[in-house]
Amino acid sequence: MARPLTDIDAGRDHLLNLVEQLIRERGAVSVTLSELASVAEMSAGNIYRFFDSKEALYEAIAERWFEPKIAIMEEVVASNVPVRQKLFDFFARRFSLMFSNFAADAVLFTSYCELGEEHFEIVRGYIDLGDHYLAMIVADAIEEGYFPGLSIDQSVSLINLMVQPFCDPKMMAMLGHSVTEEKLARIITAIFDGLGSDSKGLIEERDVKRTPELVS
Amino acid sequence: MARPLTDIDAGRDHLLNLVEQLIRERGAVSVTLSELASVAEMSAGNIYRFFDSKEALYEAIAERWFEPKIAIMEEVVASNVPVRQKLFDFFARRFSLMFSNFAADAVLFTSYCELGEEHFEIVRGYIDLGDHYLAMIVADAIEEGYFPGLSIDQSVSLINLMVQPFCDPKMMAMLGHSVTEEKLARIITAIFDGLGSDSKGLIEERDVKRTPELVS
Numbered sequence: 022m023a024r025p026l027t028d029i030d031a032g033r034d035h036l037l038n039l040v041e042q043l044i045r046e047r048g049a050v051s052v053t054l055s056e057l058a059s060v061a062e063m064s065a066g067n068i069y070r071f072f073d074s075k076e077a078l079y080e081a082i083a084e085r086w087f088e089p090k091i092a093i094m095e096e097v098v099a100s101n102v103p104v105r106q107k108l109f110d111f112f113a114r115r116f117s118l119m120f121s122n123f124a125a126d127a128v129l130f131t132s133y134c135e136l137g138e139e140h141f142e143i144v145r146g147y148i149d150l151g152d153h154y155l156a157m158i159v160a161d162a163i164e165e166g167y168f169p170g171l172s173i174d175q176s177v178s179l180i181n182l183m184v185q186p187f188c189d190p191k192m193m194a195m196l197g198h199s200v201t202e203e204k205l206a207r208i209i210t211a212i213f214d215g216l217g218s219d220s221k222g223l224i225e226e227r228d229v230k231r232t233p234e235l236v237s
Numbered sequence: 238m239a240r241p242l243t244d245i246d247a248g249r250d251h252l253l254n255l256v257e258q259l260i261r262e263r264g265a266v267s268v269t270l271s272e273l274a275s276v277a278e279m280s281a282g283n284i285y286r287f288f289d290s291k292e293a294l295y296e297a298i299a300e301r302w303f304e305p306k307i308a309i310m311e312e313v314v315a316s317n318v319p320v321r322q323k324l325f326d327f328f329a330r331r332f333s334l335m336f337s338n339f340a341a342d343a344v345l346f347t348s349y350c351e352l353g354e355e356h357f358e359i360v361r362g363y364i365d366l367g368d369h370y371l372a373m374i375v376a377d378a379i380e381e382g383y384f385p386g387l388s389i390d391q392s393v394s395l396i397n398l399m400v401q402p403f404c405d406p407k408m409m410a411m412l413g414h415s416v417t418e419e420k421l422a423r424i425i426t427a428i429f430d431g432l433g434s435d436s437k438g439l440i441e442e443r444d445v446k447r448t449p450e451l452v453s
Contacts, residue, residue, distance in 0.1 A: 102442065109439040171423075178415060179423055183399045185408070192401070192408070199394060202443075206436040207387075207395055215431025220422040223325040226318065 033071045036061055037085055040078070045128070049135035054078060079140050086133060087147045090115050094154040104162045108180075109209045111158060113202055116187045123194055134191040151188075152177055168217040180212055249287045252277055253301055256294070261344070265351035270294060295356050302349060303363045306331050310370040320378045324396075325425045327374060329418050332403045339410055350407040367404075368393055384433040396428055 026034065039060050043052055054075055058068040072078040097110045123130040137144045159176045162168060168176045186192045187205050242250065255276050259268055270291055274284040288294040313326045339346040353360045375392045378384060384392045402408045403421050 106439060106442050110443050113440075113443055179420055179427075182402050182412075182416065182420060183424055183427070185402050186398050189408075192405075196398075200398065202440055203436075204395055204398060206439040207432065208399055209439060210434045210436035211395075211399070211427055211431030213431065214434050215427030215429065216423065218426045218430050220419075220426040223322060223422040223425060224329075224418055226322050227326050227329055 029071060033081060036068070036071055036078075037081060040082060041129070044132045044136070045126070048128075049132040049139065052078070079136075080143055082136065083140070083143045083147065086137075089118060091147075091150065093118065094151065098154050098157055104158060104165055104167070105209070105213050107158050108162070108212070109206060111155065112184050112187055112209070113205055116193070116200070116205060117202065119190055119193060120200075123190070127194065130190065131194055134194065138191075152181070155180065162213070167213055170219070171217050176216070179216060183208055183212060183216075245287060249297060252284070252287055252294075253297060256298060257345070260348045260352070261342070264344075265348040265355065268294070295352075296359055298352065299356070299359045299363065302353075305334060307363075307366065309334065310367065314370050314373050320374060320381055320383070321425070321429050323374050324378070324428070325422060327371065328400050328403055328425070329421055332409070332416070332421060333418065335406055335409060336416075339406070343410065346406065347410055350410065354407075368397070371396065378429070383429055386435070387433050392432070395432060399424055399428060 036057060040052055040057060043057075043060065054068050054072060055065050057078070058065045061068070072081065093114045094111065097107060097114065100107060100110065102110065155177050156173050159168070159173050159180070163171075163173060163176065171179070181188070184205065186196055186200050187208075193200055252273060256268055256273060259273075259276065270284050270288060271281050273294070274281045277284070288297065309330045310327065313323060313330065316323060316326065318326070371393050372389050375384070375389050375396070379387075379389060379392065387395070397404070400421065402412055402416050403424075409416055
């Protein structure tokens with residue numbers, strides 16, 4: 022991971038620290054390049070050496086947020102542990118990292134979440150990347166006989182729904198200490214032991230039993 | 238459910254329709270009683286016959302939102318179906334109602350969600366009531382041998398986490414068509430077939446395998 026920084030990299034890094042300071046001070050409000058140049062005591066022309074547009078700046082902010090999570094996912098996917106452990110590590114290690122970021126500075130964390138919502142087109146790519154890694158683990162699990170009757174895509178979607186509060190940083194911030202690693206371990210276990218059994222009967226029965234006046 | 242409306246009830250109902258119209262037109266901004274009186278062409282004094290404070294107005298808005306959901310929960314808890322079906326119905330029927338409300342008017346739905354976030358102290362009581370009904374179903378399930386090793390409270394908390402995207406209206410609005418009843422049925426089945434197995438090993442293993450530099 023660690024590599025020698027070029028001058029441009031170092032400059033970008035310094036500017037991103039300043040952006041973080043701005044976000045910390047005043048929340049998730051938009052930062053313009055000329056404003057950032059002024060805070061950095063840099064000419065408006067000079068700042069374009071580091072970020073050639075406001076979009077490039079926001080992409081760099083997102084990259085910095087997601088980089089350690091990607092490192093975790095890559096490490097977990099490459100690790101040599103049973104698939105059940107792998108799926109747990111995949112979510113638990115990112116959860117643990119996010120939760121400690123949240124605990125260290127809840128206001129800054131929440132502001133980053135809001136920035137992410139406002140620039141969801143950038144975040145989207147990282148979510149897709151996460152699904153890609155998740156699909157690799159799920160494919161191994163299916164090969165071992167888990168999630169019978171479910172495709173990789175169906176399993177990925179169901180697993181994401183079942184662990185949503187451990188992945189969505191805003192939800193995590195809202196639920197606080199009611200999301201814990203112990204609960205995540207229980208849920209991952211339930212996913213392996215229970216996901217894939219036939220469940221069509223539940224929907225058919227519901228439609229039979231439902232009283233007509235409550236059908237909208 | 239249906240009962241003859243008193244004049245006061247009918248007046249409150251009319252005023253709540255006007256509030257809904259205001260929310261529809263301009264989003265989740267605060268509505269004052271004097272403003273509502275003016276829209277209703279009513280004297281400021283007269284409106285106090287219906288709502289004696291702004292808080293009372295917001296409580297009435299919440300009551301109207303939650304009333305059909307409470308009716309569903311009461312009916313499901315009282316129903317004579319297997320416990321697995323009961324838990325599915327408990328979530329699926331409210332999900333189906335909320336999703337059709339969302340589909341009918343996504344903007345109004347989102348505004349109600351925002352109002353709920355702003356007045357969370359009112360919403361809190363309804364969430365607790367939902368947990369109370371859920372605990373009744375869970376107690377039956379535990380009596381039948383489900384969720385081994387888990388208390389009622391632990392099970393309620395885990396189940397709520399696993400079906401969060403089907404209960405949280407804002408999450409539902411965000412995820413849209415990736416939340417479906419078919420997926421909910423799969424998850425409820427996984428809860429019954431998988432929740433309660435021992436999962437301590439996952440956390441112990443994780444702590445062994447984790448590379449030190451990524452521990453924050």
